[in-house]
Amino acid sequence: MGRVPTMDEWKARLSARDGVAREEAQEALGDLLCSGDEASREETARALLQELGRPGTKVAGSVLFLLQRSWWPPQASLVADALQAVMAVLPGLEADAPEVEHAALVLTNVCRVEPSRLSFLEGAFTHPRASVRSAAARVVGRVGHAALPWMARLLALLDDEESVAIAALESLGSLAPLAPELAAPRLLEQVRKTDGARLYLVLVSLRSLVEERRQAGQAPLALADLEPALLSTLEEPEPPIRMEAVCLLGLTGPRSPDALAALREQLKDESPSVAACAAVALLRLGAPPAEALFLLKGQLGPAAAPDVQGAALSALGEVDAPTLFRAKGMLESVVRDTTGPTREALRELLAQLD
Known part of the structure; x- marks a missing residue:
């Protein structure tokens, strides 16, 4: 048998030009971090943290990746070292670099073991480097109660530069169910003032919050200005944004005549997914079903392309039984006329009504 490389040799191979050598080093060190031998785990983690904190290290990205993937739970004896090493390397990273995500995951795991370590956020939220602010924002959304x-400090990052603001929005969406009265109005504010990726994230977060409260039997959120804000997003060029907006309109009724008219207009959307979600929204809201059912029947029929059928099935798959019951006759008609996977999927939906 050949000699087993030492810890220093494995670390050196993390920066090898040979890709095979790098992969071998990552696999070996990852195995040691996951080892059932606690002493071996601690020795490996300590060595990697020392390397991470070494000025000028060339393997910070590889070390962060290994630690976030394999080092769980972090030993309490190394928590302070981990926090110091990660916070030392973060300012040298670009805010949108994948290493920032790895660093945030390491910090998250450290704070899960010792929640008192969240005190590092005090300086991180206002750090001059966007990479540090971004990592701090990501951590907050992952440690729960x-x-x-730190919610108020997180909210201040919503107006930061793009990479930081997106991280803050993602965390705000994660924490929203824990503090809906604080989070929902700020999410609504973001609907009115953002676009593109930020707007999409805001709508996804609002939809998740509304769905979670509905499924838990909790009272709907009182957001008086939600409807006009959502209606203003229906002209956005990105189909996923329009889709989230029409889904929210269907989940947060009752709706005004103007909103119902706007949803009927979305039945003509060039995106099959947006059109299908608009049809489902109208069914949810109790609007006269003829137009919505006509659209869905056409999308599900044998002449429709597979992606169009998939859009309708996806939209119908998210509705509750009372809403699905409004489409029962149409679904039974399509089952008689179609074949293959679409027919089987429709049969599964109809079985929910038996």
Whole structure:
């Protein structure tokens, strides 16, 4: 048998030009971090943290990746070292670099083991480097209740530069169910003032919050200005944004005549997914079903392309039984006329009504 490389040799191979050598080093060190031998785990983690904190290290990205993937739970004896090493390397990273995500995951795991370590956020939220602010924002959304005292500081990052603001929005969406009265109005504010990726994330977060409260039997959120804000997004060029907007309109009724008219207009959307979601929204809201059912029947029929059929099935798959019941006759008609996977999927939907 050949000699087993030492820890220093494995670390050196992380920066090897030979891709095979790098992969071998990552696999070996990852195995040691996951080892059932606690002493071996601690020795490996300590060595990697020392390398991470070494000025000028060339393998920070590889070390962060290994630690976030394989080092769980972090040993309490190394928590302080981990926090210091990660915070030392973060300012040298670009805010949108994948290493920032790895660093945030390491910090998250450290704070899960010792929630008191969240105190590092005090300086991180206002750090001059966007990479540090972005990592801090990501951590807050992943540690649950322990992060609620930092919500106000997280909200201040919503107006930061793009990479930081998106991280803050993602975390705000994660924490929203824990503090809906604080989070929902700020999400609504973002609907009115953002576009593109930020707007999409806001709508996804609002939809998740509304769905979670509905499924838990909780009272709907009182957001008086939600309807006009959503209607203004229906002209957005990105189909996923329009789709989230029409879904929210269907989940947060009752709706005004103007909103119902706007949803009927979305039945003509060039995106099959947006059109299908508009049809489902109209069914949810109790609007006269003829137009919505006509659209869905056409999308599900044997002449429709597979992606169009998939759009309708996806939209119908998310509705509750009472809403699905409004489409029962149409679904039974399509089952008689079609074949293959679409027919089987429709039969599964109809079985929910038996």
